[in-house]
Each structure stands twice: as C-alpha cells, then as structure tokens.
Amino acid sequence: MARRLSKEEVVTIHVLAETGQNHCEIARTLGVTEGAVRYQLRRQAEGVEDGRKDKPFKAESMAPAIAAWFAERADDERPVNVQDLWEHLVDEHGYTEGYRTVLRFVRAKRRCGPTAGSRRRREPRARRTGGSFPRWTSVAGRSGSTPSSWCSRTAASRR
DSSP states (O other), rough: OOOOOOOOHHHHHHHHHHHTTOOHHHHHHHOOOHHHHHHHHHHHHHHHOOOOGGOOOOOGEEEHHHHHHHHHHTOOSSSSOOOHHHHHHHHOOOSSOOOHHHHHHHHHHHHHOOOOOTTTOOHHHHHHHOOOOOOOEEOOOOOOGGGGGEEEEEEGGGG
C-alpha cells in the first residue's frame, strides 16, 4: 500500500503546479508517483474536501455513559484504562462497536495522555549503561589502519 502524503507535501504540489512545473518534475522533486500528483491537483480543481474530520464518532451515542465512567474514576492516580471502559460499555450498556471506536472517541474528546509521573525519563545511553560511548582504539601489537587492527573499548572495559 502506498504511503499517504503529508499536508505539507500536498501544499507543495499545489505551489509547484502554480509556478509552472509539470507533473513529472513535481513527482520527481517530492519522490512520489506522477499519478499522486495528478490526483491531488484534480481534487483541488474539483473542490473536494475530506469529510472525515466532520464525521461523528461511533461512540458518540455512549457519551453520557463514558462521562459518568470518567467521573467515577476522577480521583484515581492511575491513567485511564480504555479497555476497562470498553468492557464496561459492552457489559452494562450493550455497546456493539469495537474497542478502537471507544479509543478514538476518548482520545479526541477527553485529551487523555500520559500523566507526568507515568513516563520514564530516558537518560543518555552512556548513563544507562554505566559507561561511555565506545571508543575505537588500535589493538596493541598491530600496526596499520586495516579494520582488523582496531577494536571498540568502553569505559567499563578499561577498569
């Protein structure tokens, strides 16, 4: 399956077409097919807009039940478990749609991201390993610069 064009690439296609470049040049510049360029330009000419952004969520009908479920768990320190929410909707309210419909609804409406304490901070690799980044040094007793005469040593191996 072909990759989707980003918004920046679509805008670039329109700008380059307005400057007079032909479809083949635009496609070569962006690294996409000529068909993708023609498709985007045809959509612009027809005035077609993507209607998915205005499409209602399937879980919208369960919004009051979802709000009540969130209100019950407002004091919890742990992040919200959407799997538990979906199971609650299926068991208690007869929800027939899939888990991902609830997940999309919660992400869009509730803005529930990871809390400040729930993410582990990543430290630089040298601190995680307790050493430093590898250094390439010449092997004792060998001369020259061939790859076989070099080896990698870390701070831990120097002790």
